[in-house]
Amino acid sequence: MDFNLTEDRRMVLDTLSRYLQDQYPVEHRIKVAYDAPFHDPSEWSELANLGLFSALADESVGGFGGTGFDIAVIFEALGKALNCEPVLPLVMASRLLGFAGRDQHALLEGVENYAVAISEPDAPYELSHINCTATSEHRLSGRKSAVYGGQIAKTFLVAAKAGNILNLYQVDAHQAEVISYGLIDGGGAAEVLLDDTPAELLIENAVHALSDAVNAGIVALCSEAVGLMTVSYDMTVDYLRQRKQFGRPIGSFQALQHRAVDMLTEIEQARSITIKAAAELDGAQASRYASMAKNLIGRASRLVAEEAIQLHGGIAMTWEYPVSHFAKRLVMLDHQLGDTDYHLSKIIDGLASDLSNHNAA
Numbered sequence: 001m002d003f004n005l006t007e008d009r010r011m012v013l014d015t016l017s018r019y020l021q022d023q024y025p026v027e028h029r030i031k032v033a034y035d036a037p038f039h040d041p042s043e044w045s046e047l048a049n050l051g052l053f054s055a056l057a058d059e060s061v062g063g064f065g066g067t068g069f070d071i072a073v074i075f076e077a078l079g080k081a082l083n084c085e086p087v088l089p090l091v092m093a094s095r096l097l098g099f100a101g102r103d104q105h106a107l108l109e110g111v112e113n114y115a116v117a118i119s120e121p122d123a124p125y126e127l128s129h130i131n132c133t134a135t136s137e138h139r140l141s142g143r144k145s146a147v148y149g150g151q152i153a154k155t156f157l158v159a160a161k162a163g164n165i166l167n168l169y170q171v172d173a174h175q176a177e178v179i180s181y182g183l184i185d186g187g188g189a190a191e192v193l194l195d196d197t198p199a200e201l202l203i204e205n206a207v208h209a210l211s212d213a214v215n216a217g218i219v220a221l222c223s224e225a226v227g228l229m230t231v232s233y234d235m236t237v238d239y240l241r242q243r244k245q246f247g248r249p250i251g252s253f254q255a256l257q258h259r260a261v262d263m264l265t266e267i268e269q270a271r272s273i274t275i276k277a278a279a280e281l282d283g284a285q286a287s288r289y290a291s292m293a294k295n296l297i298g299r300a301s302r303l304v305a306e307e308a309i310q311l312h313g314g315i316a317m318t319w320e321y322p323v324s325h326f327a328k329r330l331v332m333l334d335h336q337l338g339d340t341d342y343h344l345s346k347i348i349d350g351l352a353s354d355l356s357n358h359n360a361a
Contacts, residue, residue, distance in 0.1 A: 008064070009073050012055050016074060019050060020081035026322045033084040033186030037152050044085055048110025056087070057094045061104045066094070068278030071216060072223040079227025082325060084187040086149030088336075091220050092116045092213040096157050096168060099209035100202040115153035116213060117144035117171075117192050125338040127210055132160040132194065138201050140169060140194040148336070150190025151180035158192070158199065159210055168206035169199035185332040186325065211287055217337050218290040219281055222274040222297045225333055229267045229301060232308040232326045236260065239312055256311060263307050266300040273297070288350050291343040298340035301330040 024043060032040040047053065055070055057063025071091060078087060090107065093114035097104050106112035120143060123129035132142025140160050150156070156171045177193035203209050237260055240251030250256055277293035280286050305327035309316040316323045334340055 009070060012052070012065075012070075013073050013077055015050060016052060016077045017080075019046070020077065020083065024081050024083060026082055026325070029082050029084055029186070030319075030322075030325060034182055036180070036182070036188070038182045038186070038188030039085050039152070045110055047085060047087070048108070053087075053090055053094075053108045053110060056091050057104060057108055058098060061094065061098045062108055063094070063104075068216075068219050068281030071220050071281075072274060072278040075220040075223035076227040076230075079224035080231050082186075082228065082231075082322070082329060086113070086115075086152065086187065088217055088220055089113075089115045089149035089153070092217045093157055095213040095216050096203070096206075096209055099206075099212070100168070102202070112155065113149065113153045114155050114157060115147050115150040115190070117147045117150070117156045117158045118210065118214070119144060119146050121145050125342050127159065127166060127207060130159055130161055130166060132158065134160040134162040134167060134169060134199070134201075135196075136162070138169060138199045140171065140197045140199045142194050144192040144194070147190045147192050149188070150178060150192060151188035153178075153190070156192060157202065158194070159206065160194075160199075165205050166207050166210070167201060168203040168209060170202050171197060171199045175199075183332065185328040214337055215277075215281060215286045215290040218294050219274070219278050221333055221336055222270070222277060222293045225297045225301050225330060226267065226271050226274055228326050228330050228333075229263075229270065229304045232304055232323060232330065233260075233263050233267055235323050235326075236263065236308045236311050259307055259311060263304050266303055270297050270300040288347070291338070291346040291350075294338055295340050295343040295347065298334035298343070301333060305330040 023046065052074065054063040055065040055074060058066035093116055094104055094107060096116065097107065107114055119125065120131060123131060132140060132144065134140050140158060142160065144158065147156070154173050156173060156176065158169045158171050159166060160169055171194070176197050179191040180188060181190065182188050237251070240256055240260065241249050243250050273293045273296050277289045280289040308323050309327055312323055315321050318324060
């Protein structure tokens with residue numbers, strides 16, 4: 001596996017990193033992330049103008065990237081900036097629209113916002129447990145919860161069952177009841193209430209397409225977490241070098257050095273599994289490696305967040321100090337697209353299935 005960035009990815013990364021450093025400092029993020037519309041529309045347009053969204057989509061749909069590594073490179077940079085723009089639903093929507101053969105120019109130009117409505121109150125992660133129903137006339141009834149980016153979406157891509165078949169439908173936002181709200185870690189989401197709501201069928205028997213979109217979203221989240229953890233670690237080490245106690249930097253105490261090394265070890269393991277998940281995104285084992293990555297990332301993120309808080313001490317709990325916002329995002333990220341326990345159960349089920357098939361053979 002080649003770990004070196006291609007020239008195109010390096011150019012995108014350099015451009016994005018410079019832009020975020022200059023135009024999206026953490027102070028600006030904190031200002032826009034917690035008040036409606038829970039992102040910065042002007043920054044959203046700028047990201048589109050930079051070509052960022054096209055770098056997340058395949059050439060066949062008008063982009064110039066879209067691979068697991070393209071997603072990983074961009075989202076790690078977004079994580080380092082603690083970016084709250086709704087790029088995750090754009091990635092997932094692009095994958096689904098690609099399966100449906102739909103034009104994506106408005107999406108990739110940042111003109112039309114989509115949100116992917118999969119989760120439900122009684123089925124937060126598992127596709128087979130979805131209860132939202134569709135009639136033969138493509139009218140939907142049910143409730144979708146924690147729809148990320150739903151607070152600004154003009155169009156929802158909704159997973160719903162027609163009989164026993166899970167399909168994907170397109171719903172105009174004005175046709176549904178949308179309850180928008182902010183998230184505790186910044187950014188926004190929505191509850192989407194459907195009551196005999198008219199829809200358009202996009203994909204019949206959409207399990208594979210939805211699984212692909214979720215896997216791409218997981219690669220994005222894991223890469224974002226790596227960026228978040230990297231900055232949290234750097235801030236912590238910098239603090240240990242500067243903070244003095246008993247006449248010397250607290251970073252000189254061996255116990256704290258060991259804890260910092262443990263943080264770095266977790267981050268590098270998280271980076272490695274994320275690279276593997278990105279490499280396998282379009283392969284037959286994409287779901288397995290996505291679950292492995294999400295499980296490890298969930299555990300590593302919590303450890304890094306807790307250690308960053310504890311090694312900083314009281315200052316880390318203040319609103320003004322950035323590490324508190326990084327820690328919140330790291331903890332809450334585990335609950336998007338399947339938490340640690342859910343993905344562990346998926347891994348176990350997959351291994352049990354492999355063993356059963358091996359014994360049968």
